[in-house]
Amino acid sequence: MSSLSKPWLHIRLPVLESFRSYLNAPVLPREKKYLASLPVLIAGALSFQLLSGLVLSLFYNPADAFNSIQFIDRSVNYGWLIHAFHETGATMMFGAVYLGLLRSLWLRNYKAPGELVWFLSLAKFLLLLLIGYLGYVLADGAVSFWSLANAIAGAFSLSGVPGGIGVWFFGGPDGAGTLPRLAVFHAVLAVAILGILLLHQAARRGMEPTVARGVGLHPYYTSQIFVAFVVYALIFAVLVFFAPHFGENPLNRGPANPLVLPVTVTAPWYLLPLSNAGHVFAGVWGSLFAVVARIALLAALPWLDRSAPGNPPGFLHKFLVFVLALDVILICIWAVQAPSFIGGILLAFFTAYFFFHFLVLLPLTTLLEAR
Amino acid sequence: MAETIGEIVQETEVLVRRDFLKILNVAAGAVAVGAIAWPFIDALNPTRDALAIAQPIVDVSAVAANTALRFVWMGTPIYIRKLTPKQIADNQFVVTSTLPDPASYSDRVNPGYESFVVVIGLNTGTPCELLGNDPADPRGPFDGWTCPCDGSIYDPLGRLRSGPASKNLAIPKFTFLNDAQIQFG
Numbered sequence: 243m244s245s246l247s248k249p250w251l252h253i254r255l256p257v258l259e260s261f262r263s264y265l266n267a268p269v270l271p272r273e274k275k276y277l278a279s280l281p282v283l284i285a286g287a288l289s290f291q292l293l294s295g296l297v298l299s300l301f302y303n304p305a306d307a308f309n310s311i312q313f314i315d316r317s318v319n320y321g322w323l324i325h326a327f328h329e330t331g332a333t334m335m336f337g338a339v340y341l342g343l344l345r346s347l348w349l350r351n352y353k354a355p356g357e358l359v360w361f362l363s364l365a366k367f368l369l370l371l372l373i374g375y376l377g378y379v380l381a382d383g384a385v386s387f388w389s390l391a392n393a394i395a396g397a398f399s400l401s402g403v404p405g406g407i408g409v410w411f412f413g414g415p416d417g418a419g420t421l422p423r424l425a426v427f428h429a430v431l432a433v434a435i436l437g438i439l440l441l442h443q444a445a446r447r448g449m450e451p452t453v454a455r456g457v458g459l460h461p462y463y464t465s466q467i468f469v470a471f472v473v474y475a476l477i478f479a480v481l482v483f484f485a486p487h488f489g490e491n492p493l494n495r496g497p498a499n500p501l502v503l504p505v506t507v508t509a510p511w512y513l514l515p516l517s518n519a520g521h522v523f524a525g526v527w528g529s530l531f532a533v534v535a536r537i538a539l540l541a542a543l544p545w546l547d548r549s550a551p552g553n554p555p556g557f558l559h560k561f562l563v564f565v566l567a568l569d570v571i572l573i574c575i576w577a578v579q580a581p582s583f584i585g586g587i588l589l590a591f592f593t594a595y596f597f598f599h600f601l602v603l604l605p606l607t608t609l610l611e612a613r
Numbered sequence: 614m615a616e617t618i619g620e621i622v623q624e625t626e627v628l629v630r631r632d633f634l635k636i637l638n639v640a641a642g643a644v645a646v647g648a649i650a651w652p653f654i655d656a657l658n659p660t661r662d663a664l665a666i667a668q669p670i671v672d673v674s675a676v677a678a679n680t681a682l683r684f685v686w687m688g689t690p691i692y693i694r695k696l697t698p699k700q701i702a703d704n705q706f707v708v709t710s711t712l713p714d715p716a717s718y719s720d721r722v723n724p725g726y727e728s729f730v731v732v733i734g735l736n737t738g739t740p741c742e743l744l745g746n747d748p749a750d751p752r753g754p755f756d757g758w759t760c761p762c763d764g765s766i767y768d769p770l771g772r773l774r775s776g777p778a779s780k781n782l783a784i785p786k787f788t789f790l791n792d793a794q795i796q797f798g
Contacts, residue, residue, distance in 0.1 A: 297656045317660045320652035 265460040271453045274463070279470040280342040281446065284366075285439050286471065287335040292432060294328040299429060304421035307382035308497045326486035332374055333488055334478050336512035339367055347543075347563045353551050357544045359449055362442040364540055369435045371513060376428040378510055380421065385491045387498030388507050390424075391416050396526040404530060491578065505580050514574040522593045532593070539600040546600055549608040556611035559604075566599050668798035670790065673729065681746035683734065686797050690742055691785055692734040692758075692771075693795065700756060700769040701728065713773045714781045721770040721781075726789045732771035733785055736760040738778030743767065758782075 252258050301318055303310035314321035342363065346352055352360035379390040394416045397408025413423050457463070481488055487495070489511030493504045509517045516533050523532045539546070573592045579585050659667070669686060673693055676682045681694035701718075709715040722730060734743050738760070744750040745758035745767075753759040755768035765776025772781045787797045 293653060297653055300657065317662060319655045319658050319660065321656060323652045324656050 265464075266458040268456050268458045269450075269452050270456045270459060270463065271451060272457055272462075274466070276466065276470050277341070277345050279463070279467040280338050280345070281363075281439070281443060282467050283470060283474050284335055284338045284342070285436075285443075287331055287338065287474075288432070288435065288439065291328060291331045291335065294324050294331060295429065295432065297324045298328055299425070302380070302425065304380070304425045305418065307380060307421055311381060323482075326482050328377075329490070330478060330482045330486055330488065332377065332510070333481060333512065334474065336370065336374065338474070339370060340512070340515075343367065343540075344563070344567055347566070348555065348560060350547060350549065350553075350555050350559070352543045353547060353549065354544065355551070356449055359442065359445045360544065361541065362438060362445055364537070366435065366438050366442055368537065369431060369438060371516065373428055373431050373435065374510070374512055375517075376424050376431070378513065380425055380428060381494060382421065382498050383494035384496040384498055384502070385494040385504050385507055387500070388503060389509065390420070391500075392507070394420070396529070399526050400530070506578060508578045511574055511578075514577045515570050517577075522590050536596065539597070543600075543604075546604050547608045548605050549612045553612060556607075558607045559611060562599065562603055562607060566596070569595050569599070668796060670794050670796045672793055673795055674793035676729075678728070679748055683746055686785065689785075690734040691797070692730075692732050692743070692746060694730045694732075694746070694769065696728045696730060696769055703756070704768055704770050704772075707768075713775070713779060716770075716772055716781055718770065721772065721784070723789055726792070729789075729795075730770055731784065731787055731795065732782035734758070734782070736762065736765050736778055737773070737780035737782065738765050738776065739763040743782075 248259075252262075298314060301310060301314045301321065311325070314325055316322075318324075346360060346363065379386045393408075394412045397405060397412055398415065399405070400408060411427075413419060491504075491506060491508045491510075493506070508514070516536060523529055569592050573589065573596070576585050576589045576592065667687065671682070671684055671693065673682065673695075676693060676695045678695045678697045679700075681692045684691045684693065705718045707718075709717050718727075722728075734746075735741070736743055739762045741760050741762035743758035744761055745752040751759050751761075753766040753774070755766060755774050757766070757768040757771070757774070759766050760776065760778070763777045765778040766774045767782060768774050771784075773779065785797060787795050790796050
C-alpha cells in the first residue's frame with residue numbers, strides 16, 4: 243500500500259493509524275458480558291465529572307464555600323443542573339465502581355495473572371474515594387465541616403509517620419487555607435486519575451486472550467458499550483431529576499456551624515463502606531486501622547483466595563460473595579442511623595462479618611472448592 | 614421472475630427502513646448532545662444580577678439645568694449634564710472646522726433628548742477626572758469642563774476647545790428609555 247492511498251490526516255498523524263488498528267483489529271473474543279464495559283462507563287463518567295467540575299470551579303470560592311455553592315444553585319445559569327450533574331455523577335460513578343469490584347470478587351479475576359489489573363482497579367477505587375471525600379468536604383455544609391474538623395484534629399493527634407502525612411496533607415489546623423488547598427487536590431487528583439484509568443485499560447487489554455478469528459473493538463464492542471451507556475444514562479437522568487441528593491446526609495444542606503455538632507455526622511453513601519469505622523473501632527488509631535485493614539484485605543485477595551488459577555468459581559463462593567455484598571449494604575444502612583445501642587451492636591457484627599469473610603470464609607471455601 | 618422482483622422490493626424496503634432508523638437515531642442523538650451541552654455553555658454566560666449591574670438604568674429626571682450628575686459605571690465616571698437654553702444656543706452653530714476635533718451639535722446629543730449630554734468624564738489627554746459638573750466649579754471660558762491636571766478646556770457638549778488633549782470626550786454606550794431614564798450598556 244503506497245502512502246498516497248492513506249487518508250490525508252493519517253499520513254500527517256501516524257498515531258491515528260495505530261489507533262485505528264487498536265479499534266479494528268479482529269482479535270477480541272465474542273460475546274463478552276455487558277458488565278465488562280463498566281471501566282469504559284467509569285472513564286466516561288469521570289470525563290463528565292471533569293466537565294461539570296470545571297464549570298463549578300469557575301464559581302466556587304473556597305473562602306466562602308457554602309455561600310458560593312448557594313450562588314451556583316440560585317444565580318448561575320443552569321448552575322443547579324450542573325451541580326446536580328456533579329453530585330449524581332459521583333453517585334453513578336461509584337455505583338459502577340462498586341459493581342465492578344463486586345464482579346471481580348464474584349468472578350475471581352484478581353487471581354494470577356490478573357493481579358496487576360486488580361491492584362490498578364483498587365488504586366482507582368482508593369483515589370476515587372479520596373476525591374469523593376474531598377468533594378464532600380468542599381461543600382462546607384453542617385456535616386462535612388465537622389467531618390473535616392475531626393479528620394484534621396485526628397491527624398494532629400497522631401504521632402509518627404501517619405500523623406506526619408496527615409498534617410502534611412491538610413497543611414495545618416482547620417483554617418482559612420484548608421479548603422483552597424483541598425479544592426486544588428480535588429481537581430488535580432481527578433485529572434491524575436485519568437492516567438490510572440489508561441493503565442488499567444491497557445492492563446485489561448493485555449489480559450484478553452487473543453483469538454484467531456475474533457471481532458474488533460469497533461463496531462462490535464462499541465455498540466455493546468453504547469447500549470450499556472444508554473442504560474447508565476437513563477438511570478443517571480432519573481436520579482438527576484428525581485433524587486439529586488441521593489445518599490447524602492440532608493443535614494449537610496445547612497451551613498456549617500462550629501458550635502453545633504449535627505446529630506449524625508455521616509458521609510455520602512459511597513464513602514460509608516469504609517468510613518463507618520468510628521462507631522466500631524475506638525479512637526483515631528482505630529478508625530485508621532479499620533480503613534487500612536479493609537483496604538489491605540482487598541489488596542491481599544490474590545493470596546487469600548486459595549483456588550488454583552483458572553478454576554471457575556463454585557456455588558458456595560458465589561453465595562458468600564452475595565452475602566458479603568448484602569453485609570456491606572447493611573453496614574451502610576446502619577451507619578447513617580442516629581447512634582443507638584442496637585445499631586452499635588449490629589454495626590459491630592456486620593463489620594466483624596466483613597473481616598470474617600475475607601480472613602476465614604474465603605480461604606476455606608476456595609480450598610474446599612479447589613479439590 | 615415474480616419472486617425475484619418481490620425479493621428486490623423486500624430488500625429495498627429493508628434499506629429504506631434502515632436509512633430511516635439511521636436518520637432518526639442521528640437526529641435524536643444530536644438533540645440529546647445539544648440538550649446536554651446547552652446548560653454547560655449557558656452556565657458560563659454572565660448571571661442575571663451581573664448583567665443587571667452591567668446595564669444599569671439611571672434616573673435623570675432630577676438633574677437640574679446647568680448641573681451634571683456624576684455616576685460610576687464599569688469603573689469610569691459618567692457625566693450626565695442638562696444644558697441651559699443659552700448653552701445650546703452658544704454651541705449649536707459653532708463652525709466645526711474651527712474645533713480641534715470637529716463634531717457638530719447633533720453628533721454630541723441624542724435626537725429628541727437634545728438638552729442632555731452624556732460623556733465619560735475623563736480628560737482625553739492626561740487621564741484626569743474633569744471639573745465643571747457644579748456651576749461653582751472652574752468651568753473655563755466655554756462654560757463646560759476643565760481638566761485640573763493639564764488644563765484642557767471642553768465646552769458643555771464635551772467637545773475639546775483647547776489644551777494638550779486632542780480628542781473630544783468619549784461618549785459611552787447608552788439609550789434613552791424615556792424622558793427620565795437612561796440605560797447604559
